[in-house]
Amino acid sequence: MEFIQAPGLPAPAGHYSQAVVTRGGLVFVSGVLPARDLGELSFEAQCASVFDQCAQILAAAGCTLADVVQCTAYLAGVEHWPAFNAAYAGVFGEHRPARAVVPVPALHYDFLVEVQLVAERPNG
Known part of the structure; x- marks a missing residue:
């Protein structure tokens, strides 16, 4: 396995990697x-931050x-689902990965999306 740490992003605070690549x-x-x-950011700004970091890690x-x-998304409250759909569509465009959206009561640091x-x- 290869462990990924994106330059410019803080290292994980816990015992895990930002990403792992399999053989x-x-x-x-x-x-x-x-x-x-x-x-304190709007839900939309939180989504933008998350997808920007994901792009850097990738x-x-x-x-x-x-x-x-x-993609699996955790939303602190089902009321954010429409805004997440819009952010997700904006990021992925015509690309349509498999997806699960999981409403949860709360996320770490009181954020609204994970x-x-x-x-x-590409090419393994």
């Missing part, structure tokens, strides 16, 4: 929260968002 070329991105130093693994095959991805590295 077969699958990239598993750990759950990504909005950048902690951004203070780039460090040799991928782009176009290589994502599966995203976990699986991608396939």
